Amino acid sequence: MNGEQQPLGAVPLRLWAALAISLALQVVWQASRPAPSFSARDLPPAPRPYALRLASLGESAAAARLLMLYLQAFDYGGANTIPYQKLDYDRLIEWLRAIEDLDPRSDYPLFSAARVYAENPDPAKARAMLEFIYEKFLEDPNRRWPWLAHAALLAKFRLKDLALARRYAASVQRHATAPNVPLWAKQMEIFIAEDMNELEAAKIMLGGLLESGKIRDPEEARFLQRRLEELERQINKPLSSKSLR
């Protein structure tokens, strides 16, 4: 304790009581409020890219990633059984576009677009997101091919739109020409046309991504592994119920 201060006992009891009561009031007041969560309708319109750039004070890499964390909180928490179902996808795509403009070298917006938002059960929303991925792929095909390759799988297995899947696959095959692109991606049209189920295709794709060194981040590897396990569970579920019968 500092020598310039009086001992604690020098403070009158009524002041201690006032402090204790106000502290208890503060804690009770805050505890009584519902836990904050962003619902779908809370998503505001995306800011202009130049406004984001100005607000980021030159820290565009940090701002872009923090904005992605902010964005992924919408329509996800609380008692939400189907995340992102109610989200306005036009607005969401504008946000992703603005964040991608802020830091074009970050993979976060396209990773989320392909692996999270495009897996929406609503076909119209999924299609809108796949088109966004396609648009962004064309700007830097040798780096962004994994997202369009995943989009091709989603088009084939989730949307059951083989024509769309072939269009994306052909685009990967034509534009992704870097030496580190795996063979299956360079022959994406054949890969899409092959008669295999979604799990087999996803496993080949994930293996290829790991082999090509595209996935170095542990969080990303864990996330993709979890997704693969979920897919495995979904595909095996009807099979096991059939075998039980």
Added chain:
Amino acid sequence: MHPVSTIARYVLIEARRSALPWLALVAIAIALALASFVSRVAITEGQQLRAVTGAALLRLCAVFFVAVHVAASMVRESADKTMDLVLSQPVSRSAYYIGKLAGFAACGALLSAFLSLPLLLWSAPAAVAGWAFSLAAESVLVAATCLFFAITLTQALPALAATAGLYLLARSLAAMQAIATWPLVSKRPLQEFAGWAIDLVGLLMPRLDAVTRSDWLAYGLPAAADYARALAGIAVFIALVTAAGMVDFQRRNL
């Protein structure tokens, strides 16, 4: 010992005895906690997210601590007449000013080096070293700017407000210039004038958006020539603000 080094040494002793080292430790603890939080909610780029958010926070802390320390120290020295006492000795005003600046600059550089250490957990050592050196240069610039304002304005709050204003402007000026040249902006005379005014201000400002960038930790340092050019701009501004401060200090009636 030369008066400049004696004054600089006492500035460093004062900084060591202040709350600055403890504040630096708290800043590191908060940066580690923030990094841990963001990595829990990130689904990809977790390592980069930790590095860039931690770096952005530590950069702000370094700059804020240096500015507050300089302003508080100079105003206290002026209020308790230590400055008058030192200048009554055979010490020139220039030596006093340079001594103070050297001390604050060393303090800023040491603080920057210390605050950069946690970034080694998430980024390559070469990138962290480049970032830390740039942060040290930025801290010296803030120290020089705050010293100028503290000497000129003689009060802590105006000095801090002026330093913060200049710092924020220097970090956002490039974005403002880009906005002013946006092709869809209507070219009315007032907008034209605003564009020129921003360009004119840009001639007198350092480009702080080009230094200590957190994306260096995520994607690697820029080309050596770009890095050197960015830091040379900082050095030029430090020379300008130091010269301005010394001119003002020479003219002041003590």
